[in-house]
Amino acid sequence: MGDRANGLGTTLSAIGLVIGVFAVAAGVLLLAPRRAQALPSYARQTGQQCAACHNGFPELTPYGRLFKLNGYTFGGGTSDLPPIAVMNFDSFNHTQANQPGGAAQHFGPNNNLAADQTSLFYGGAITDHLGAFAQVTYDGVGRSFAWDNTDIRYARTVNLAGAETVLGVSLNNNPTVQDVWNTTPAWSFPFVSSALAPTPAAATMIEGGFAQQVAGLTTYAYWNRLIYLEVGGYRTLAPGVQRAFGVFSSGNNGIDGVAPYWRAAIQHDWDRNSLEAGVFGMTANVQPQRLAGFGTDHLTDVGFDTQYQYLADRHSVSLQASAIFENQSLSASGNPAVGFASNTHDTLRSLHVKATYFYDQTYGVTLGAFRLEGSPDATLYPDSPSGRPNSTGVISELDYIPFNHGGPAFWPWLNVKLGVQYTFYPQFDGATGSAASNNNTLYAFAWFAF
Amino acid sequence: MIIAIPLLRNALAIATLPLLLTACETEKTADPTQAPATPAQVEGTIHVCSSCHGLEGKSISPTFPRLAGQQEAYIEVQLKAFRDKTRADPHAHTYMWGMAAHLSDPMIAGIAAYYSAQSPVAGAPGDPVEMAAGQKIFVEGLPTRDVPACNACHGEHAEGMETIPRLAGQHREYLAAQLVNFASNARANEVMHANSTPLTPAEIRQISAYLAAQ
Numbered sequence: 001m002g003d004r005a006n007g008l009g010t011t012l013s014a015i016g017l018v019i020g021v022f023a024v025a026a027g028v029l030l031l032a033p034r035r036a037q038a039l040p041s042y043a044r045q046t047g048q049q050c051a052a053c054h055n056g057f058p059e060l061t062p063y064g065r066l067f068k069l070n071g072y073t074f075g076g077g078t079s080d081l082p083p084i085a086v087m088n089f090d091s092f093n094h095t096q097a098n099q100p101g102g103a104a105q106h107f108g109p110n111n112n113l114a115a116d117q118t119s120l121f122y123g124g125a126i127t128d129h130l131g132a133f134a135q136v137t138y139d140g141v142g143r144s145f146a147w148d149n150t151d152i153r154y155a156r157t158v159n160l161a162g163a164e165t166v167l168g169v170s171l172n173n174n175p176t177v178q179d180v181w182n183t184t185p186a187w188s189f190p191f192v193s194s195a196l197a198p199t200p201a202a203a204t205m206i207e208g209g210f211a212q213q214v215a216g217l218t219t220y221a222y223w224n225r226l227i228y229l230e231v232g233g234y235r236t237l238a239p240g241v242q243r244a245f246g247v248f249s250s251g252n253n254g255i256d257g258v259a260p261y262w263r264a265a266i267q268h269d270w271d272r273n274s275l276e277a278g279v280f281g282m283t284a285n286v287q288p289q290r291l292a293g294f295g296t297d298h299l300t301d302v303g304f305d306t307q308y309q310y311l312a313d314r315h316s317v318s319l320q321a322s323a324i325f326e327n328q329s330l331s332a333s334g335n336p337a338v339g340f341a342s343n344t345h346d347t348l349r350s351l352h353v354k355a356t357y358f359y360d361q362t363y364g365v366t367l368g369a370f371r372l373e374g375s376p377d378a379t380l381y382p383d384s385p386s387g388r389p390n391s392t393g394v395i396s397e398l399d400y401i402p403f404n405h406g407g408p409a410f411w412p413w414l415n416v417k418l419g420v421q422y423t424f425y426p427q428f429d430g431a432t433g434s435a436a437s438n439n440n441t442l443y444a445f446a447w448f449a450f
Numbered sequence: 451m452i453i454a455i456p457l458l459r460n461a462l463a464i465a466t467l468p469l470l471l472t473a474c475e476t477e478k479t480a481d482p483t484q485a486p487a488t489p490a491q492v493e494g495t496i497h498v499c500s501s502c503h504g505l506e507g508k509s510i511s512p513t514f515p516r517l518a519g520q521q522e523a524y525i526e527v528q529l530k531a532f533r534d535k536t537r538a539d540p541h542a543h544t545y546m547w548g549m550a551a552h553l554s555d556p557m558i559a560g561i562a563a564y565y566s567a568q569s570p571v572a573g574a575p576g577d578p579v580e581m582a583a584g585q586k587i588f589v590e591g592l593p594t595r596d597v598p599a600c601n602a603c604h605g606e607h608a609e610g611m612e613t614i615p616r617l618a619g620q621h622r623e624y625l626a627a628q629l630v631n632f633a634s635n636a637r638a639n640e641v642m643h644a645n646s647t648p649l650t651p652a653e654i655r656q657i658s659a660y661l662a663a664q
Contacts, residue, residue: 047548062511066501074498075552128494157497164497164505225505269510313513313540313627406543 050415051361051404055309055316057417057449058182058191059356062267062274062309065180069166069222071155072124072131083124085413090115090140091445093194097438103196104141112196115140116445119148130154141195146246147212149177149186163224170218174211175234175261178218181276183305183322184263186211189354189368190395190421197441200372201381201429202389204326204350206282206301210255212247213237218261228265228278233258239290251289256296259284265305276307288333288340298329316358324350326374333380341380348374348389364399384430391428391436397421407450417447483533485554492560495553499561502545507565512621513541519570519619521610525562529553539628539637573619576659584660587653595648600657608664618664625658 050057053064060068067074091114098109107114119137126132135148155168176184185207193199203209218232236255242248265278280303285296305322326348334344354368369392376387384390399419407414421443428436487495499517503509507517517525531537532550553561575581588608591599603614610616617625631637632646649657 047551049544052545052548063501070497070501074501164500272511272513311511311513405540 049404049406050401054361054404055311055318056356056358056361056364056399056401057404057415058187059318060180060182060187061311062269066166066225068133068180069155069168069220070157071129071153071168072133073127073129073155075125083122085121085123085449087117087119087121087447087449088115089117089192089445089447091194091443093196094442095197095438096440097434099198106143107141107196114194114196116192116195129156139195144246147173149174149212151178153178160221160223163226165224166220166222168220168222170216170220170232172216172218173214174208175206175214175216175259175282176280177211178220178230179263179280180228181265181267181278181305181307181320182318183276183278183307183320183352184280184303185324188320188322188352189356189366190397190423192419192421192443192445192447193423194441194443197423197443198428198439200389200391200393201383202348202372202374202391204301204324204348205284205286205299206280206303206324206326207350209253210234210236210259210284212245213242213252214255214259216261218263220263226266226268228263228267230261230263232261234261234282234284235259254287254290256285256287272310272312274307274309274311276305278305279303280305286332288338291332291338294332294335294338297332300327301325314360316356316361318356319354321353322351326350339379342377342387343375346375346377346380348372354395358399361404362401364397364401366395366397366399368395368397369393370395381430386430388430390430392426393428394424394426395421396424411450414448414450416449418445419447420444482552483554485556487554487557487560489560492557492564495557496561496564498549503565506568508568508571509621512623514545515624516571516620517565518568520565520616521612521614522562522566523612524610524615525565526558527613529558529561530555533558537637539631541627542637570616571619573661573663574622575663576622580656580659581663582660583653584656584658587657588660592648592653597645597648600645608661617661620662622658622662625661626654629654629657 053061053067055061093103093112093114095103095110100109102109103112117137117140119135122132122134124131130153132150132152134150134152136145137148138145149172151170151172153168153170155166158165158167170178172178174186177186179187182188214234214236216232216234218230220228220230222228234255235258236253237245237247239248242252259282261282263278263280265276267274267276269275281301283298283300285298287296301324303322303324305320307321308317308319310317328346328348330341330344330346332338333340334342349372351371352368353370354366356364356366358364371392373390374388376384378387381387381389397419399417401415401417403415406412421441423441423443425436425439426432428439500507502511502514503517504514507520509516528537529550532542532546533553535542535547537546587597588600591597591602600617601608604610604617605614608616608618628637629646629649632639632642633649635643646654
């Protein structure tokens with residue numbers, strides 16, 4: 001009875017949080033036009049070209065990071081249109097070996113064309129200090145609607161210890177979606193990948209494990225454009241709320257209570273260079289598949305990241321690296337009555353590196369690699385010959401962004417990214433040789449934003 | 451899937467709400483370029499400027515000019531040129547057209563007053579040979595090619611005057627880029643076009659090195 005009452009309370013709290021998010025969003029949407037009489041920048045885009053905020057998109061420049069940290073509120077532009085944007089991307093996908101039974105429902109075993117995703121965004125300032133990045137997506141592979149990355153934030157600038165300090169609060173639905181460096185999972189390379197290609201089975205919790213299934217509130221401070229600190233917490237949305245948002249699955253795990261999230265980073269800029277180093281992490285009591293009565297697993301992710309950017313008019317280089325260490329105490333999953341894991345304790349490590357060169361913010365080449373490794377667990381990784389989740393991938397990508405300096409005259413805000421990406425797997429879910437390389441994937445995509 | 455339709459409907463409703471409400475907004479300021487700017491509004495705008503131009507106008511990246519200690523009248527003229535798009539070099543397109551589009555004259559005056567009152571950044575010495583060659587052009591000009599001495603307009607210490615900009619302590623790469631822009635007319639200025647067109651790339655480097663060191 002007590003557990004049920006507690007569960008009900010948790011559910012109501014989660015619903016309350018979500019209702020709160022949307023109350024804020026709806027409220028500001030309603031209020032904003034009244035402010036617009038005094039602040040014409042509302043409902044207008046910044047008037048700047050994509051290249052001001054993005055080094056290739058979606059990677060952020062130092063200015064793009066400040067734009068985000070300040071709540072998407074910087075003004076400008078002469079458009080009278082509201083801050084609504086549409087994104088669509090379409091692709092061709094080829095895997096080295098056919099996928100028996102089809103790459104997905106409605107798709108063939110190989111060489112598939114797909115309208116991967118179409119998204120509607122509300123992105124921009126709402127009031128002087130409040131702004132939003134909110135996305136609703138139609139998944140053209142899964143053929144379903146769902147809410148996508150959402151980050152509503154309020155930010156003010158104060159003087160602290162003699163230095164400019166940006167203080168803010170972010171209400172978001174995906175741990176790290178609020179982050180401004182392209183090293184943390186939500187905005188790290190590869191920025192696009194095919195839902196029709198096989199991907200390694202294991203991933204750490206913070207690498208999208210709760211994306212869109214949670215609501216989180218974090219508060220941050222960016223002091224003297226040098227030190228960034230952020231703390232917050234995430235709660236799982238109730239199943240009914242997840243259903244309403246199109247993200248429910250019976251396999252979804254649940255966070256018991258609040259999962260703390262933390263982030264610290266230091267950024268130093270000099271000349272055309274920007275260097276960042278930081279830590280981030282999250283710890284959660286997790287109910288596997290929301291099963292009640294078996295206690296919880298306890299997962300802790302600790303990540304280290306670094307980013308370097310050299311940004312000049314013609315040539316730009318950016319390097320990112322991250323290492324995430326996950327400690328898994330699996331007292332629920334490892335319970336024989338549950339049987340989701342063989343062990344009651346496992347570990348997982350996820351390493352990523354990537355380097356990008358862009359010429360004139362138009363032609364880009366990226367080389368990236370990732371390594372996933374962990375302790376053996378025959379139940380968690382049944383397809384792995386060694387029982388380990390180990391995978392290694394090398395990703396190369398060529399990009400062409402013809403409108404990064406401004407779109408065509410009839411619609412200057414159009415941007416297009418045409419790319420070809422190839423992922424090579426020396427190891428895949430513990431397997432090597434052809435068992436791994438059969439998953440090698442060629443992915444050609446056209447990404448439209450307007 | 452059943453709930454997907456209401457979700458889409460709600461999303462579209464939210465998406466179109468600002469359109470409808472914005473359409474209802476009929477009250478317009480008579481002349482937006484004369485809209486007053488309170489000190490708090492000026493401070494808020496300068497915070498946005500500082501994202502690229504640095505705290506107190508001491509920018510870090512040479513993509514963005516240092517504004518600390520710049521001539522007040524020059525800043526005003528340039529911001530108005532960005533606003534009406536008569537300054538049209540590539541960075542004006544990328545950054546400043548949008549940023550300046552809604553600045554009123556009082557706001558521009560406030561921004562210019564703030565930056566002109568900041569202490570300039572001390573110059574960074576470069577290659578001594580280049581600086582010496584640059585100083586010679588700055589002081590003497592290139593008489594055989596009808597290039598006048600820079601200091602005749604920009605001042606003995608390159609401090610500028612009124613609508614003529616301060617050049618001392620500016621980013622070297624920024625200065626060089628402007629001379630190239632003047633020569634190509636990417637940045638329209640009749641006098642500076644005439645003065646920069648005869649310059650060789652080496653001379654542009656020399657002048658920029660000298661000025662950045664002041």
